[in-house]
Amino acid sequence: MAGTPEQTTVNQVAKLARIHLNEQQIESSAEKLAQILGYIGQLDEVELPEDVTPFFGAIESVNAIRDDQLQASVPRKEILDNAPDSDGEFYLVPPVF
Amino acid sequence: MEDSDLTSSSNPPSNDRLAVQFNDAEIIIGLEVHVQLDTISKLFCGCSTQFGEAANSQTCVVCTGMPGALPVINQRALELSIRTGIALNCSIARSTKWDRKNYFYPDLPKGYQISQFDQPICGPGHLDIEVPETPGKLRQIRIERAHLEEDAGKSIHDESSLGQDSKIDLNRTGTPLLEIVTQPDIRTAAEAKAFLSELKLILNYIDVSDCNMQQGNLRCDANVNLHIPLGDHQIATPIVEIKNLNSFRSVERSITYEAQRQFEAWQEHGLTITDAPKQTRGWNDHAQATTLQREKEDSADYRYFPDPDLIAVTIKESQIKQIQKQLVQLPTELRKTLVEQYKLNPEDAAAIVSQGRGVVDYFSEVADGCQDSRIANNWIGQEVLRQLKESNQTIQQYPLSPKQFTELLNLVIDGTLDQTRGKEVLNEMVEHSISAQQAIEQLGIKPVDKNELVSLCEKLIDENQEVVEQIRAGNGKAIGMLIGKARKINPNANPGAIKALLSKMISQ
Ligand SMILES: [Zn+2]
Numbered sequence: 001m002a003g004t005p006e007q008t009t010v011n012q013v014a015k016l017a018r019i020h021l022n023e024q025q026i027e028s029s030a031e032k033l034a035q036i037l038g039y040i041g042q043l044d045e046v047e048l049p050e051d052v053t054p055f056f057g058a059i060e061s062v063n064a065i066r067d068d069q070l071q072a073s074v075p076r077k078e079i080l081d082n083a084p085d086s087d088g089e090f091y092l093v094p095p096v097f
Numbered sequence: 098m099e100d101s102d103l104t105s106s107s108n109p110p111s112n113d114r115l116a117v118q119f120n121d122a123e124i125i126i127g128l129e130v131h132v133q134l135d136t137i138s139k140l141f142c143g144c145s146t147q148f149g150e151a152a153n154s155q156t157c158v159v160c161t162g163m164p165g166a167l168p169v170i171n172q173r174a175l176e177l178s179i180r181t182g183i184a185l186n187c188s189i190a191r192s193t194k195w196d197r198k199n200y201f202y203p204d205l206p207k208g209y210q211i212s213q214f215d216q217p218i219c220g221p222g223h224l225d226i227e228v229p230e231t232p233g234k235l236r237q238i239r240i241e242r243a244h245l246e247e248d249a250g251k252s253i254h255d256e257s258s259l260g261q262d263s264k265i266d267l268n269r270t271g272t273p274l275l276e277i278v279t280q281p282d283i284r285t286a287a288e289a290k291a292f293l294s295e296l297k298l299i300l301n302y303i304d305v306s307d308c309n310m311q312q313g314n315l316r317c318d319a320n321v322n323l324h325i326p327l328g329d330h331q332i333a334t335p336i337v338e339i340k341n342l343n344s345f346r347s348v349e350r351s352i353t354y355e356a357q358r359q360f361e362a363w364q365e366h367g368l369t370i371t372d373a374p375k376q377t378r379g380w381n382d383h384a385q386a387t388t389l390q391r392e393k394e395d396s397a398d399y400r401y402f403p404d405p406d407l408i409a410v411t412i413k414e415s416q417i418k419q420i421q422k423q424l425v426q427l428p429t430e431l432r433k434t435l436v437e438q439y440k441l442n443p444e445d446a447a448a449i450v451s452q453g454r455g456v457v458d459y460f461s462e463v464a465d466g467c468q469d470s471r472i473a474n475n476w477i478g479q480e481v482l483r484q485l486k487e488s489n490q491t492i493q494q495y496p497l498s499p500k501q502f503t504e505l506l507n508l509v510i511d512g513t514l515d516q517t518r519g520k521e522v523l524n525e526m527v528e529h530s531i532s533a534q535q536a537i538e539q540l541g542i543k544p545v546d547k548n549e550l551v552s553l554c555e556k557l558i559d560e561n562q563e564v565v566e567q568i569r570a571g572n573g574k575a576i577g578m579l580i581g582k583a584r585k586i587n588p589n590a591n592p593g594a595i596k597a598l599l600s601k602m603i604s605q
Contacts, residue, residue, distance in 0.1 A: 016400070018201060056194055062192075062411045063410055064169055064408055065172045065175070066171060068136045068137055068138050068172060070137060070138050071138070071143025076151070079157075079161060080153060082163070085262070087264070089151070089153065089264075090152050090253070090265055091153070091264070092263070092265075095262065096203060
């Protein structure tokens with residue numbers, strides 16, 4: 001499928017996300033993607049001092065850690081009720097292969 | 098399953114290729130080992146990691162990936178990873194972070210696995226191994242990295258091929274795994290097995306994991322290909338990753354099989370590493386063959402990115418020092434100690450160490466107590482290990498304390514008990530959980546005095562003149578017959594003492 005680089009990316013991501021997009025959706029998503037990339041791309045123009053360390057999250061703190069201790073799990077019925085299908089013991093899903 | 102994807106673009110067989118022998122090829126192997134860390138709760142939530150509980154009884158909003166739930170890292174999982182890193186001579190990261198590895202599979206409820214991409218907790222290290230075939234020769238296998246990640250759940254697929262639903266159990270989801278990745282330094286299937294055995298032993302010694310392979314607590318993927326000399330250059334065959342090996346035997350056999358398969362495939366179509374992408378295969382224990390695994394296109398595109406729900410962990414030098422200080426002696430050091438201090442031969446030392454720290458401690462205490470490490474090794478290496486195996490017990494469950502065992506060995510060493518009676522006493526001690534003295538009383542073992550022994554020998558010589566003649570004629574072995582008869586008359590008679598006395602009396 002020919003198209004802009006953004007359209008190729010949209011196709012690829014849609015495939016990985018297991019979602020189907022029609023022609024029109026691909027086109028509009030590619031436009032939005034191009035806008036987002038352009039916006040984020042402004043960061044490339046910032047000149048950084050050499051000694052800046054990379055930063056991976058929106059929070060600057062580190063070390064939120066818990067002790068190895070048990071906490072009550074959610075009762076099975078309650079958690080299985082969130083699933084589209086179960087047999088009361090297991091989640092049921094369509095066969096993978 | 099056929100390798101149709103590989104044969105479709107095949108080159109015609111060439112005589113150059115057919116002239117190469119399998120033995121000329123070098124097997125290149127790298128391992129990825131997944132170890133379940135011994136924590137009571139999961140990596141990012143407080144659900145239990147207990148194996149074998151009712152399906153889906155150990156999950157919560159965090160490990161089932163409900164919107165808005167926030168993961169928090171388990172302190173002990175970090176500590177066990179650092180401990181493993183130190184034991185494997187790895188550099189330990191001062192700052193480590195978490196990334197999402199994105200893929201779809203029903204037993205992965207979040208649609209991503211929390212893993213570590215570019216800042217693993219443990220960096221490069223190495224493990225030295227000895228292959229049984231070449232004793233005394235150490236091979237260094239470099240460790241590339243070790244990173245923490247969460248396990249996925251368990252899928253139970255319908256085997257009837259009627260297209261029934263798959264069942265999913267998420268109890269295992271979020272269990273802490275340490276993935277240890279080696280450099281492709283391993284060269285034979287036996288080396289791969291030796292690496293895994295040594296790794297498993299170390300992880301046992303440092304209490305990082307029970308490595309129960311039946312429960313999947315130690316699993317391994319093997320990356321295998323061949324380097325084949327061809328004329329004045331060398332070619333490499335396409336890399337195959339053999340997935341989910343869960344026994345030492347399957348590791349050894351699958352690599353052996355895969356090397357041969359790759360060689361034959363290459364002879365047939367000549368495809369090299371540049372012609373074909375990495376392929377994933379599974380080990381079919383039934384067929385004793387690797388088979389091509391179906392994989393979805395693009396499945397290798399995991400789109401890693403930093404997990405916004407988790408913040409980085411910094412590790413202080415002082416923490417690493419602290420863990421280092423608490424580290425127990427590793428198998429390599431213990432083997433050395435047993436050889437140098439206790440004067441065992443390397444094979445015996447390795448056999449004791451391979452039984453785990455409990456047996457090593459037991460041995461050292463007994464050897465120190467009786468001041469004879471050779472006898473301690475003989476009795477523990479043979480009798481105790483056999484008894485443990487027969488009763489399916491660990492050394493911790495063994496009914497005799499090292500002290501009680503020492504008491505018995507001291508009686509063997511000072512000649513009160515000969516080997517045979519000693520073993521009878523040992524069995525009695527184990528059976529009734531009693532001391533050596535009590536067992537001796539119960540068996541009615543009494544010391545035989547010198548006069549009694551002399552009259553016993555005189556009687557034997559009188560009654561067995563033919564045998565005596567044979568001994569005089571130089572048949573040394575015949576004396577065994579007399580010793581046997583003596584033991585029948587008086588089981589307490591020490592065979593060594595009888596032999597000495599008989600020889601003396603006969604030669605006079
Ligand atoms: Zn949970």
